[in-house]
Amino acid sequence: MTPSRKYRGLTPPLSLVASAVALALLVGCGAKSETPESADKGAKTETVAPHSEGELSLSKDELERSGLKVEVLQATPQKDEIEVTATIQPNAERFARVAAPVEGRVVSVAAALGAPVRAGQLLAVVESVALGEANAGLSVARASARIAEADLKRAEALHADEIIAQKDYLRARAEHEKAAAELRAAEERVRVLGADPSAAGRGGAWLNVVAPFAGAVVARKATVGELATPSEPMFAVADLTTVWIEASLTEAMQARVRTGAVATVSVDAYPGERFEGKVTYVAGMLDKASRTVLARIELANKDGRLKPEMFAKARIVASDTPATAHLAIPDDAIVLLQGQPTVFVAEGEGFAPRAIDVGEKRGGSTLVRSGVAAGDKLVVAGAYALKARLLKSQISDEH
Numbered sequence: 001m002t003p004s005r006k007y008r009g010l011t012p013p014l015s016l017v018a019s020a021v022a023l024a025l026l027v028g029c030g031a032k033s034e035t036p037e038s039a040d041k042g043a044k045t046e047t048v049a050p051h052s053e054g055e056l057s058l059s060k061d062e063l064e065r066s067g068l069k070v071e072v073l074q075a076t077p078q079k080d081e082i083e084v085t086a087t088i089q090p091n092a093e094r095f096a097r098v099a100a101p102v103e104g105r106v107v108s109v110a111a112a113l114g115a116p117v118r119a120g121q122l123l124a125v126v127e128s129v130a131l132g133e134a135n136a137g138l139s140v141a142r143a144s145a146r147i148a149e150a151d152l153k154r155a156e157a158l159h160a161d162e163i164i165a166q167k168d169y170l171r172a173r174a175e176h177e178k179a180a181a182e183l184r185a186a187e188e189r190v191r192v193l194g195a196d197p198s199a200a201g202r203g204g205a206w207l208n209v210v211a212p213f214a215g216a217v218v219a220r221k222a223t224v225g226e227l228a229t230p231s232e233p234m235f236a237v238a239d240l241t242t243v244w245i246e247a248s249l250t251e252a253m254q255a256r257v258r259t260g261a262v263a264t265v266s267v268d269a270y271p272g273e274r275f276e277g278k279v280t281y282v283a284g285m286l287d288k289a290s291r292t293v294l295a296r297i298e299l300a301n302k303d304g305r306l307k308p309e310m311f312a313k314a315r316i317v318a319s320d321t322p323a324t325a326h327l328a329i330p331d332d333a334i335v336l337l338q339g340q341p342t343v344f345v346a347e348g349e350g351f352a353p354r355a356i357d358v359g360e361k362r363g364g365s366t367l368v369r370s371g372v373a374a375g376d377k378l379v380v381a382g383a384y385a386l387k388a389r390l391l392k393s394q395i396s397d398e399h
Contacts, residue, residue, distance in 0.1 A: 056389055057350040069381035070346050075327055075374045080318040082256060083361065084295075086247035086265070088310040091298070094239035096212045097219075100228035101194030104128030104207060111235065113220045117211040123235050124209045124222045132205030134189045138197060141179070141186035148172075148179035215239035218308070238308070243301045245277065247314050248292035256318040257282055263297045263316045267306065275299050275306070279316060327372065328365040333380045334358070335387045344386045346377035351386055 104126040111123040155172035158164040187197040194207055209228075219236035228234055245265050249257060261279040277299035286293055297314055299306065334341050334356070341358045344351045356371030372378065379386060 056344075056352075056386060056393070067382050068379055068385070070377050071380045073327060073329070073372055073374055073376045073378045080256070082249070082253050082316045082318060084247040084249065084253070084314050084316070086245045086297070086312045086314045088267075088306050088308055088312055089244045089246050090218070090238040090240060090308045091242045091244055094213065094215065094242070096237050097233035098123060098209060098212065098235040098237060099230050099233045100124075100126045100128075100207065100209055101192070101230055102126070102128045102130050102207060103227065103229050104131065104205075106222055106224050106226050106228050106234075107206065109220075109222045109224055111211075111217050111220065113217055116216050117214065117237060119211060119213045121211045122208055123211055123217075124228075126207045126209060126228050127205050128193070128207055129205060131190070131193045131195055131207050134186070134193055135195070135204060138183075138186040138190050141183040145179040145183040148176040152176040209234060211235075211237050213237070213239060240304055240306075240308075241300070241302050243299055243306050243308070244280075245297035245299060245312055245314055247295045247297065247316075248287070248290060249282075249295050250292055251286070254282065254293040254295075257295055257316055261316050261318070263314050265297065265299060265312050265314050267310050267312045269310065270305065327368045327374065329356075329368050329372070329378065330365050330380050331361070333378055333383050334366060335383050337387065337390075342387075343372060344379040344383050345372065346379065351379060353386075353390065 105128075107125040107127050109124045111117060111121070117123070152172045152175070155164060155169045159166070159169040190197045194209075209222075215237045216239075217235055218238045218240075220234070221232070222228070222234035245263070257279060259279055259282055263277050263279055265275045265277060266273065267275075277297045279295055280298045281294075281296040283294040295316070297316070329343060333343050335344075336342065337353060337355075340355045342353050342355050345354050354371050354376075357369040359367035359369050361367075
């Protein structure tokens, strides 16, 4: 096989360059005669001998020690995918920052950081002067309402027997309506302050801060004795059984991604594992600063292994694109020679380097545009050992 066929117009093998340098040295200085000692030494080591066109051969012992693994390269169907970096975020629809609805002093804290909570579970107790005054006002309004109701009933009975005048009956009726309105206003004041009006008189100035839904306490700032205010959250509660993966798409990418597209997510914390999800949202506007579009992938996270703020890699299947056959080479099979991506192919009894033109990376493998073909016997493990042998043989040739 000729070099041009192997390298398909790319950089020639290093061995050819080394051979040219060696030839120049021989012409200028004359070839050195091989001594019996050196000949005997070469026969004993039997390591790597460069063959024609840069091929390497290894002895049986060297093959066993190097751990070389050869596989026949095959074209496999590959869907058009987009790979982007992303971050894990909590599901914003199941995330809440919980603050005291009224200013007060923290009396007790019942939830620990990271603890699971149920909907309505007590998180903390706050003592509030404003709530105490509102509850007291509610008690007065209830008492006034009871008196007004009793006066109205008595006035109705007397008016039926024509004992009191019509105006006295109407006055009692108006007082009853007034008391009822004041009671509703007092109940609303207590409700706005975060308390249950039905518990007025028993809760007093103490307010229970509770979890809005089931989840886990992911942040806690509440401390006994400190002042709680409506503007400062005491807790953050999140339901992490589902999480969002937020990725930024370039302008070229965003045209290929649609809502509902299948996505595969990987994180460094769990190497080799893939988490399946779907794109649930693609922003309608570009971010002015980054010139990117936000895409959101939703994943199930029932075991809670995916944590908010983790970095992730997402591979999104481009919409409405059929799978096409591609050559995908494991990343470990590719080495750099003179800055050129190169692989080793088994040919005859040796291994020959092949320069390749690489495409995009896809989860531990790289697509190849040219340089190798389906059916080639590719070294998929031990390529770095062959590279070291090749460089060593070239240095020996130069000297």
